[in-house]
Amino acid sequence: xxxxxxxxxxxxxxxxxxxxxxxxxxxxxxxxxxxxxxxxxxxxxxxxxxxxxxxxxxxxxxxxxxxxxxxxxxxxxxxxxxxxxxxxxxxxx
Numbered sequence: 001x002x003x004x005x006x007x008x009x010x011x012x013x014x015x016x017x018x019x020x021x022x023x024x025x026x027x028x029x030x031x032x033x034x035x036x037x038x039x040x041x042x043x044x045x046x047x048x049x050x051x052x053x054x055x056x057x058x059x060x061x062x063x064x065x066x067x068x069x070x071x072x073x074x075x076x077x078x079x080x081x082x083x084x085x086x087x088x089x090x091x092x093x
Contacts, residue, residue, distance in 0.1 A: 001052055001086075001087045002052070002053040002055050002056045002058075002059060002084070002085075002086065003050065003084070003085040003086070004049075004050070004053060004056075004059045004082060004083070004084055004085070005048065005049075005050050005082075005083040006051075006063075006080055006082055006083075007046065007047070007048050007080070007081045008046070008049075008072075008077050008078060008079060008081065009043075009046050009047070009077075010045050010046075010077055010078065011045070011076030011078070012045075012076055013039075013045060015076055016047065016075045016077065017037075018075070019071055019075030020049075020075070023068075026062075026068075027062070030058055030059075031054035031055060031058030031062065032051050032052070032053055032059070032062075033051075033052040034051065035050065035051040035052070036048075036049075036051070037049055038050065056084045059084065060084070063080075063082060
């Protein structure tokens with residue numbers, strides 16, 4: 001399974017969340033399966049988006065598309081950092 005970890009600052013979380021939720025159908029049709037949104041404990045405008053994708057190539061195509069770059073700009077995303085990950089192990093304690 002392919003995963004993507006994205007860290008970025010946002011100008012305004014509420015505005016960003018509107019854009020994020022508004023793109024849910026777009027993300028799903030591009031291959032996103034599930035996601036988590038987290039924030040830094042001491043930096044509430046630093047967001048972590050952790051998601052599972054059908055493939056890395058689908059995730060890269062989505063995140064590197066001009067449409068998504070424009071959405072990020074419109075909703076105040078600053079300097080996103082992308083890490084593409086492969087699952088090794090999962091467990092519950």
